[in-house]
Amino acid sequence: MNAAQGDDLRDDLRSVVEAPPTRIVVIGGGMAGLVAARDCARPGFSVTLLEASDAFGGSVAALDVGGITVDAGAESFATRGGHVAALIEELGLSGDVVQPNPAGAWVRYGSRTVPLPKAGLLGIPSSPLASDVVAAIGWGGALRAYLDRLMPVLTIGKEKRLGTLVRKRMGAKVLDRLVAPVATGVYSAQPDDLDVDVVAPGLNNALTRLGSLSGAVGELRANAKAGSAVGGIDGGMWRLPAALASAIAEHGGVLRTGAQVVSVEPWVAPDPESAETDDTTRQGADPAQTDAAAEAADALPARWTVRLADGEELPADAVILATPAPAALALLATASPELARLSELDWPPASSVELVTLVLTDQRLSSAPRGTGVLVSDAERSDVSAKAMTHSTAKWAWLAQAVGAGRHVVRLSYGRAGTSSETAGLDDAALRALAVSDASTLLDIPLTESEVAAFARTRWTNALPYAALGEGARIAAVREAADAVEGLEVTGSWLTGTGLASVVPDARHSAERARGLRWKALTENL
Numbered sequence: 001m002n003a004a005q006g007d008d009l010r011d012d013l014r015s016v017v018e019a020p021p022t023r024i025v026v027i028g029g030g031m032a033g034l035v036a037a038r039d040c041a042r043p044g045f046s047v048t049l050l051e052a053s054d055a056f057g058g059s060v061a062a063l064d065v066g067g068i069t070v071d072a073g074a075e076s077f078a079t080r081g082g083h084v085a086a087l088i089e090e091l092g093l094s095g096d097v098v099q100p101n102p103a104g105a106w107v108r109y110g111s112r113t114v115p116l117p118k119a120g121l122l123g124i125p126s127s128p129l130a131s132d133v134v135a136a137i138g139w140g141g142a143l144r145a146y147l148d149r150l151m152p153v154l155t156i157g158k159e160k161r162l163g164t165l166v167r168k169r170m171g172a173k174v175l176d177r178l179v180a181p182v183a184t185g186v187y188s189a190q191p192d193d194l195d196v197d198v199v200a201p202g203l204n205n206a207l208t209r210l211g212s213l214s215g216a217v218g219e220l221r222a223n224a225k226a227g228s229a230v231g232g233i234d235g236g237m238w239r240l241p242a243a244l245a246s247a248i249a250e251h252g253g254v255l256r257t258g259a260q261v262v263s264v265e266p267w268v269a270p271d272p273e274s275a276e277t278d279d280t281t282r283q284g285a286d287p288a289q290t291d292a293a294a295e296a297a298d299a300l301p302a303r304w305t306v307r308l309a310d311g312e313e314l315p316a317d318a319v320i321l322a323t324p325a326p327a328a329l330a331l332l333a334t335a336s337p338e339l340a341r342l343s344e345l346d347w348p349p350a351s352s353v354e355l356v357t358l359v360l361t362d363q364r365l366s367s368a369p370r371g372t373g374v375l376v377s378d379a380e381r382s383d384v385s386a387k388a389m390t391h392s393t394a395k396w397a398w399l400a401q402a403v404g405a406g407r408h409v410v411r412l413s414y415g416r417a418g419t420s421s422e423t424a425g426l427d428d429a430a431l432r433a434l435a436v437s438d439a440s441t442l443l444d445i446p447l448t449e450s451e452v453a454a455f456a457r458t459r460w461t462n463a464l465p466y467a468a469l470g471e472g473a474r475i476a477a478v479r480e481a482a483d484a485v486e487g488l489e490v491t492g493s494w495l496t497g498t499g500l501a502s503v504v505p506d507a508r509h510s511a512e513r514a515r516g517l518r519w520k521a522l523t524e525n526l
Helices: 003-017 031-041 080-090 131-149 162-170 172-187 203-210 213-223 239-250 287-298 325-335 337-344 363-367 397-403 428-443 471-483 500-524
Strands: 023-027 046-050 062-065 068-071 106-109 112-115 230-233 254-256 261-266 304-308 313-316 318-321 352-361 373-376 388-391 407-414 452-461 488-490
Touching (some): 023 031, 023 313, 080 230, 106 172, 112 131, 131 162, 131 213, 162 172, 162 213, 304 318, 337 471
């Protein structure tokens, strides 16, 4: 390299290094948006996080009920992959990670409530004749499940639907009484609608290799990392999004709530002539709007214009969409005609869940008569409307200590995919009465409303059923189309599946791709 070439290289490097920071706009302030924004703000990028509601965190939110701060949504994280643990450590919260009570959950079908067998996967037992399996489904059900060990794999073939696979291999009792309550509780979908390869990766291959479903479950469990499958944070999971928001602000990021985005459009350079106005036009103009127009005219070239509902426009070099599916698809449609076609795919409706939190004053609950909670099967007629109940103070020692002796927190979940919500038309008084009745039945303790110290209801619209059959193809279409558009990233639980263990690594990957625009600019000039 001669001296002139060296000077040119230095000039190129200087032009990139001294250029203003890449402007990244993150739309959606749930966990995916917070993680992506923090990863972009930390190295010094110019980050603006826009959230339409009045709070950050999405389904990982705080709820004040009776003077106690609890989780309004997610209360734990899956430890698989180590992604959430790594993020927690980076935020300085690793010392506050706690594990739940190992007693585990119970399951209810019809009018019976029994402990959920422990040595299983999604309710599928690895030892069909184990005593806890027999106690749960009876000897008839256990012997039918054991036939799985004798049944040739080739007569069944590879099944895509979880429900069909379990029904054929182990029978209706395992499916209805064990698998259905777990699948509904985790995925808000029926087992017949779930893709085996999504909810249990490697299960089909292990079944083919080992010759039995129970053997396949045993192998997957044996290969799983030792230790608790889930963890929590002392004080509540809501502390995680709060720490992320603080980190974004500390690194210079801008966080805005109440910021409804209506479009993401390719940036068009302002026309200097149209920006000029005569004195007559200027009379009566809002000075703030005039200044904003002047700033827009002087703005550096950008890839995108992010337009808000109030008319404000933000230039962006990269945009990360981290909103729920309906909002994301609507914004993608404004970005290009090719992306607009994604809305025409046969998207299933999102499911709604309503959570009822009760603070109860009853010493009888101190014995934790139903472990850490109860999952409810709807395969047999049940005498409760809730699909699940968590005895939160029995599950988390930190919460039991926080509420004090003689008080307990229980949380009931209502709403199943494909059915109308049992609680949609109920006012607070009716819902409170229903929750108390269901809690009494599930805990096997007669409770009255006089023992309710506090009540709260929270409605969540879940992400699209990521694990449903056919959803993988639609998600792949979104990913492929978005990848083809430079400077536009899409992330969130509707693409990854619910749970922080899935959301966090995908959001971090989106942030990495957005940050890579700077490196691309550098290499293109070399």
